[in-house]
Amino acid sequence: MPTRNTSPAVRPEESGRAVEGGTKRERARHGAARRRGRSERFAPYVLIAPAVLIIVALRLYPLALGVNFSFTGDGDANGTAVGLANYLELLDDPLFQTALANVGLLVLLLPVAVAIPGLLATFIYLKVPGHRFFRSVYFFPAVLSPVIVGAIFNLMLSFDGPLNELLGTIGLGPVDWLGDPGVAKFAVVGVQIWATFGMALVVFLAGFATLDASLLDAARVDGASLRQSIWHVIIPSLSQTIQFVFVTTMIGMLTSMFGLLYVMTSGGPEGSTYLPEYYIWIQQGQMNRPALASAASTVLFLIMLVVGLLQISVLRRAGRED
Amino acid sequence: MRRVAKWVVAVPMAILALATIYPLIFTANVAMKTRREYVLDRFSLTESLHWENIATAWNSVGMARYFANSLFVVAASVFLLLWLGSMAGFALSRLPFRGSKALFIGCLAALFIPFQVIMVPLSRVMADTGLIDTYPGLILAYVAQFLPFTVFLMTSYYRSVPREIVDAARIDGNTVYGVYRRIMVPIGRPALLSVGILDALFCWNDVLIALLMMPSADHRTLMVGVTSLRGQYTDNIPTFASGVLIAAVPVLLVYLFLQRQIADGVTAGSTKG
Numbered sequence: 001m002p003t004r005n006t007s008p009a010v011r012p013e014e015s016g017r018a019v020e021g022g023t024k025r026e027r028a029r030h031g032a033a034r035r036r037g038r039s040e041r042f043a044p045y046v047l048i049a050p051a052v053l054i055i056v057a058l059r060l061y062p063l064a065l066g067v068n069f070s071f072t073g074d075g076d077a078n079g080t081a082v083g084l085a086n087y088l089e090l091l092d093d094p095l096f097q098t099a100l101a102n103v104g105l106l107v108l109l110l111p112v113a114v115a116i117p118g119l120l121a122t123f124i125y126l127k128v129p130g131h132r133f134f135r136s137v138y139f140f141p142a143v144l145s146p147v148i149v150g151a152i153f154n155l156m157l158s159f160d161g162p163l164n165e166l167l168g169t170i171g172l173g174p175v176d177w178l179g180d181p182g183v184a185k186f187a188v189v190g191v192q193i194w195a196t197f198g199m200a201l202v203v204f205l206a207g208f209a210t211l212d213a214s215l216l217d218a219a220r221v222d223g224a225s226l227r228q229s230i231w232h233v234i235i236p237s238l239s240q241t242i243q244f245v246f247v248t249t250m251i252g253m254l255t256s257m258f259g260l261l262y263v264m265t266s267g268g269p270e271g272s273t274y275l276p277e278y279y280i281w282i283q284q285g286q287m288n289r290p291a292l293a294s295a296a297s298t299v300l301f302l303i304m305l306v307v308g309l310l311q312i313s314v315l316r317r318a319g320r321e322d
Numbered sequence: 323m324r325r326v327a328k329w330v331v332a333v334p335m336a337i338l339a340l341a342t343i344y345p346l347i348f349t350a351n352v353a354m355k356t357r358r359e360y361v362l363d364r365f366s367l368t369e370s371l372h373w374e375n376i377a378t379a380w381n382s383v384g385m386a387r388y389f390a391n392s393l394f395v396v397a398a399s400v401f402l403l404l405w406l407g408s409m410a411g412f413a414l415s416r417l418p419f420r421g422s423k424a425l426f427i428g429c430l431a432a433l434f435i436p437f438q439v440i441m442v443p444l445s446r447v448m449a450d451t452g453l454i455d456t457y458p459g460l461i462l463a464y465v466a467q468f469l470p471f472t473v474f475l476m477t478s479y480y481r482s483v484p485r486e487i488v489d490a491a492r493i494d495g496n497t498v499y500g501v502y503r504r505i506m507v508p509i510g511r512p513a514l515l516s517v518g519i520l521d522a523l524f525c526w527n528d529v530l531i532a533l534l535m536m537p538s539a540d541h542r543t544l545m546v547g548v549t550s551l552r553g554q555y556t557d558n559i560p561t562f563a564s565g566v567l568i569a570a571v572p573v574l575l576v577y578l579f580l581q582r583q584i585a586d587g588v589t590a591g592s593t594k595g
């Protein structure tokens with residue numbers, strides 16, 4: 001019986017140590033807690049201070065500074081107040097007008113850019129053959145830089161490039177994809193949709209994961225067609241996801257096409273592919289007109305605010321009718 | 323959907339998948355061709371792999387230098403983002419303090435300021451502080467750009483950590499900083515990985531911020547380097563394609579191994595927001 005012999009011999013010693021140590025530790029803990037109470041009251045502020053400092057100094061302060069800039073002059077008039085002169089100049093500038101018109105075009109194309117990934121996500125959710133493979137392939141371009149996407153499509157869409165050669169074999173074209181002012185903006189938007197539909201697709205699939213599958217089953221038992229199921233079950237259940245995709249796709253179109261424009265068209269031909277972000281870049285970087293660029297920035301900010309709020313309210317109303 | 327209908331839908335979806343992937347295969351194929359091969363027939367599979375195109379792009383075009391620049395800037399930015407972001411997320415989610423709600427809302431608001439809107443004044447601030455065209459300047463610009471997103475996701479992740487764990491660690495005699503280091507960092511690993519990959523992709527893929535903050539040629543990041551290829555190699559498409567390939571391969575590797583984490587990060591905002 002070695003276990004019985006050893007255990008009583010050890011236990012008192014252990015417990016004795018534990019009691020003694022416990023009181024010491026407790027006393028130490030009280031002392032530490034009192035000290036900690038003072039020094040640690042500020043701990044949350046210490047933890048958050050670096051993040052707050054950086055965000056305030058390099059995001060919020062520049063926003064205020066930029067709005068302020070936009071009411072001052074450029075060049076000789078640097079720093080002096082000029083009222084709304086920059087904004088009036090913007091409205092008169094044909095390049096900025098084109099940029100705004102192109103924003104309008106993007107807003108019109110937005111439903112397409114949301115519907116395509118929505119429909120594809122529906123099919124993937126319904127487990128079309130190869131759905132896992134499709135999901136992986138469709139999502140990949142979304143993680144590539146617009147610069148790489150733009151460079152690849154520079155090759156694909158050049159006048160003597162592969163796409164025109166392909167069209168030639170079936171007796172079409174050639175089309176000057178990036179050189180024709182009427183075509184280039186659609187080519188660039190098409191590439192943007194090619195590059196980003198996978199992002200929206202993944203968001204839709206996350207929405208589908210929260211969808212109550214029994215609703216769809218019930219609809220099918222009642223003899224609903226796929227179109228009826230999408231219209232009466234999927235869209236109402238996913239209204240929040242759809243709203244999110246609308247807003248993020250619009251923000252993406254307004255703020256992440258710079259790389260594409262810079263590589264594919266440089267705003268050309270004849271300024272036809274200008275967007276506000278490209279206009280800001282040109283005025284700041286090439287034309288040395290920071291105040292004018294700031295005014296354009298402020299306009300872009302307002303556009304994004306209005307578009308975002310408008311979409312949310314429109315979608316809310318549409319949701320209520322259902 | 324009936325079985326037949328699913329197969330009917332799968333056909334256009336397969337064609338779309340091909341259209342999604344073909345431009346990349348085309349570029350990789352071209353990168354392995356000689357100029358002569360490309361001019362004669364751009365579609366044919368390359369007869370042998372001409373790795374010397376890659377070597378040319380890597381060495382004489384300077385992609386090696388740009389690659390190293392990008393790697394350094396991205397690593398430093400992501401480290402700082404995760405460090406500062408997880409500290410702030412811990413404080414905002416699990417430490418009651420005055421002004422915590424206001425700070426969280428301010429952080430959310432900063433999330434909706436696009437870079438284009440502040441790029442003019444920001445470059446003025448960077449120039450005034452002597453940070454323009456320096457690595458710390460570019461790293462700070464990236465940290466500022468992606469910190470609101472990082473703080474937001476870390477905060478919502480830490481909200482799912484039971485309060486009892488934090489309380490128990492405090493009773494065991496840990497300071498707040500000890501709780502952060504011993505509990506919150508290890509527990510936050512899945513979120514840190516997911517957010518870190520996304521932050522890394524954002525920084526790696528960016529061109530606008532790098533163009534603005536790093537004007538001199540030897541400070542170029544890889545993406546800026548790719549844009550400069552365009553002008554230099556208009557008549558040498560295989561070298562151009564090689565440069566593009568060099569810039570795309572790291573992203574492809576990350577995607578192949580960490581696709582799920584990327585998708586998790588992307589969708590975290592949609593389900594919690």
